[in-house]
Amino acid sequence: MLQHTQGGFGEDVDSWKTLMFIYNSALKEVNTKLEILNDEFKHVHQYNPIEYIKSRIKSPESIVKKLKRDGRESTISNMIKYINDIAGIRIICSFTSDIYRIADMIGEQVDIKVLAVKDYITFPKASGYKSYHMIVTVPVFLSDRTVDTKVEIQIRTVAMDFWASLEHKIHYKFEGDVPEYIKTELVECAKMVSDLDIRMLKLNEEILEMAREGASVMLSGHNADRLAAAQAALKHPRN
Numbered sequence: 466m467l468q469h470t471q472g473g474f475g476e477d478v479d480s481w482k483t484l485m486f487i488y489n490s491a492l493k494e495v496n497t498k499l500e501i502l503n504d505e506f507k508h509v510h511q512y513n514p515i516e517y518i519k520s521r522i523k524s525p526e527s528i529v530k531k532l533k534r535d536g537r538e539s540t541i542s543n544m545i546k547y548i549n550d551i552a553g554i555r556i557i558c559s560f561t562s563d564i565y566r567i568a569d570m571i572g573e574q575v576d577i578k579v580l581a582v583k584d585y586i587t588f589p590k591a592s593g594y595k596s597y598h599m600i601v602t603v604p605v606f607l608s609d610r611t612v613d614t615k616v617e618i619q620i621r622t623v624a625m626d627f628w629a630s631l632e633h634k635i636h637y638k639f640e641g642d643v644p645e646y647i648k649t650e651l652v653e654c655a656k657m658v659s660d661l662d663i664r665m666l667k668l669n670e671e672i673l674e675m676a677r678e679g680a681s682v683m684l685s686g687h688n689a690d691r692l693a694a695a696q697a698a699l700k701h702p703r704n
């Protein structure tokens with residue numbers, strides 16, 4: 466029978482390799498769930514909310530850096546307890562509306578527990594950073610137990626991802642000490658990204674509306690043909 470370990474790993478899990486294996490398995494679990502949700506959405510609505518998915522395991526250096534930043538010792542138990550994004554998944558979609566749609570679908574999965582949400586879309590960071598973050602746990606089913614494992618899910622548009630990738634590179638290059646004029650430029654670019662997202666969403670909604678109207682015109686055209694055929698049949702009955 467499977468033993469269910471709540472909130473992390475049992476005391477017996479002490480090796481780095483085992484830990485990484487479990488975090489990797491959690492990424493696979495979430496990836497599969499997302500693929501199924503995306504396929505189902507396409508099947509029902511003839512539309513793909515997810516453009517693509519990226520996943521990664523945080524490097525040991527980044528884990529140690531984050532623990533140090535928070536004034537904690539670099540121990541395995543601290544890492545499990547305090548580092549929420551050892552397993553990270555980034556979902557990239559076309560439109561802002563897709564972000565909330567995907568977040569809702571994730572939240573409704575019965576075996577996924579949402580621990581925390583950070584909505585940097587409604588409340589962007591001062592840097593201009595926009596993204597929707599969810600910290601969740603997903604059960605990883607092993608031969609003798611189930612391990613609830615933390616995964617950070619970041620959901621953002623293609624435009625937001627473009628901005629965040631460049632900003633991350635700049636931040637890394639200047640080791641956090643980014644010159645003021647570059648920071649100002651990045652904030653300006655973030656505004657342009659937000660404008661672009663709003664305009665693209667509006668454009669898409671207009672196109673969808675036109676498609677809906679087109680379909681109803683076609684339908685009424687079809688009905689008109691059927692009506693004319695029925696009238697003709699009444700005028701010229703075969704028998």
Ligand code: 0O2
Pocket residue numbers: 523527531547548549550583590592594598628629630632633
């Ligand atoms: P990397 O290299 O992407 O892994 P918490 O994780 O909740 O304990 P934290 O780190 O303050 O605390 O959480 P937050 O703000 O949700 O940020 C987590 C991740 O979001 C970061 O991980 C980045 O991936 C991304 N992020 C947050 N703010 C910014 C930003 O201003 N610019 C960019 N480009 N990305 C950001 P890491 O570990 O910092 O980096």
